[in-house]
Amino acid sequence: MSLYIDKIKETAERLLKDGSVDMVIGFRKGSVPMMNEPCFIQKPQEVHQLVWDSNCGINLANYLTDRKEKIAVVAKGCDSRNIVNHIVENKIKREKLVIIGVPCTGMIDKRKIAGMFDKPIDAVTEDGDIILVTSAGKETRLNKTDVLQENCALCIHRNPVIYDELVGDLIEEQTGIDRYAEVRRVEAMSPQEKWQYFEDLLSPCIRCYACRNACPLCYCPTCFVDESRPQWVGKSQDPIDTRTFHFLRAYHCAGRCTDCGACERACPVGIKVRQFTSKLNRDCLEMFGWEAGLTLDQRPPLDTYKPNDPNDFIK
Amino acid sequence: MNLMEHMGIEPGRLQFSWISSAESTKFVETVKSVTQAVKAIGPNTTYKKNPVKVA
Ligand code: SF4
Ligand code: SF4
Numbered sequence: 254m255s256l257y258i259d260k261i262k263e264t265a266e267r268l269l270k271d272g273s274v275d276m277v278i279g280f281r282k283g284s285v286p287m288m289n290e291p292c293f294i295q296k297p298q299e300v301h302q303l304v305w306d307s308n309c310g311i312n313l314a315n316y317l318t319d320r321k322e323k324i325a326v327v328a329k330g331c332d333s334r335n336i337v338n339h340i341v342e343n344k345i346k347r348e349k350l351v352i353i354g355v356p357c358t359g360m361i362d363k364r365k366i367a368g369m370f371d372k373p374i375d376a377v378t379e380d381g382d383i384i385l386v387t388s389a390g391k392e393t394r395l396n397k398t399d400v401l402q403e404n405c406a407l408c409i410h411r412n413p414v415i416y417d418e419l420v421g422d423l424i425e426e427q428t429g430i431d432r433y434a435e436v437r438r439v440e441a442m443s444p445q446e447k448w449q450y451f452e453d454l455l456s457p458c459i460r461c462y463a464c465r466n467a468c469p470l471c472y473c474p475t476c477f478v479d480e481s482r483p484q485w486v487g488k489s490q491d492p493i494d495t496r497t498f499h500f501l502r503a504y505h506c507a508g509r510c511t512d513c514g515a516c517e518r519a520c521p522v523g524i525k526v527r528q529f530t531s532k533l534n535r536d537c538l539e540m541f542g543w544e545a546g547l548t549l550d551q552r553p554p555l556d557t558y559k560p561n562d563p564n565d566f567i568k
Numbered sequence: 569m570n571l572m573e574h575m576g577i578e579p580g581r582l583q584f585s586w587i588s589s590a591e592s593t594k595f596v597e598t599v600k601s602v603t604q605a606v607k608a609i610g611p612n613t614t615y616k617k618n619p620v621k622v623a
Contacts (some may be wrong), residue, residue: 439574448576493617500571532574549613566570567584568598 257355258305260420262326264353268325269297274351278313279303281530286377302519303327305381305420310360310402314338314469317345324350329357331404331513333413334546335469338509341549344472354416356424359397359405359513366400366483369393379505401485404514404527407432414547427470433535435528451496457522460488464526465502467519470509477501491555502535503529508537508555577615580605 265277281292281302289308293316294300305327313326314335329337333354339345363385367374372389379385384395398406408431412423439447462478465471476496477485486501487494503510503526510530517527537543540563541554554562572582579613585598 444576444578447574451575491617493615498590500575503571532571536570
């Protein structure tokens with residue numbers, strides 16, 4: 254996968270030099286292991302900063318909202334789907350973008366890996382499908398497939414759905430994946446158990462809104478949780494307020510969420526916030542045959558009316 | 569509604585109806601049936617904010 258990086262740098266340099274773009278958005282090394290950060294490259298001599306490995310889980314579509322300059326953006330499968338969302342929702346113009354597509358083999362779960370070691374992790378490198386973790390001076394080899402982020406293990410759109418340049422051959426998509434086992438597990442519970450399950454799930458939430466900020470779908474100038482006149486939802490850590498924030502955040506992503514996992518990745522306390530959006534994604538698929546961000550030619554189900562839309566919930 | 573029930577709101581507590589301003593009969597019937605359904609489920613004990621405790 255890291256072979257891609259030469260191609261990414263070469264493409265970025267070429268596009269900046271010939272003036273096709275004003276800026277390249279990609280990843281560079283973060284200050285701690287497994288935390289690559291977004292970077293905004295404006296000069297050809299800066300492209301050496303760019304990196305690509307299994308720690309590029311942040312969704313770069315998040316940085317495109319309402320940008321006016323010409324931008325080249327590095328996009329794995331899910332980023333490309335969020336770029337499609339952005340174009341469909343008029344948040345960026347297709348002609349302003351050069352999409353550098355990256356066929357993705359998944360991102361690793363930093364929390365899971367950190368949890369496997371008693372001591373802090375000093376370095377993480379990779380060699381193909383092997384992840385090498387150094388902790389307390391000792392190197393451990395892990396299989397990448399065992400430490401993938403949950404959404405990556407379940408991903409069926411690893412190749413970018415839209416791109417102008419491609420940094421490697423398209424890869425085979427995973428098939429026969431049971432994407433919604435977790436949703437079904439919760440569905441099988443009684444209302445009381447469900448309530449308790451989400452109560453426990455959300456109890457560590459500190460309302461930092463990192464999950465919202467990491468999500469490319471959340472681009473409103475003022476989020477409903479930040480409004481104070483009127484105040485739609487309490488700002489405290491009262492469990493009811495927290496829950497209200499979470500399910501409303503999820504509803505705002507209905508029919509739009511690409512299951513990129515950026516929200517879950519960003520959460521400082523490791524809450525599986527995708528438990529909300531997965532349910533909506535599964536329902537969208539069942540009710541409307543819809544997966545977000547796959548095409549520029551179709552309006553999303555929640556902003557169109559069709560006579561055969563399922564509506565038996567309205568009495 | 570699906571997500572609301574998914575996170576533990578009892579089925580039947582949350583209902584949606586489409587009633588035109590000319591459909592007074594439907595309105596009355598709906599109000600009756602919703603009231604009945606919700607009474608059958610009993611008081612809402614979960615999705616309810618506790619009053620702020622003041623010392
Ligand atoms: S809700 Fe989470 S998984 Fe869905 S698009 Fe936003 S960041 Fe990605
Ligand atoms: S990122 Fe985590 S702690 Fe912060 S608001 Fe979201 S769920 Fe809560």
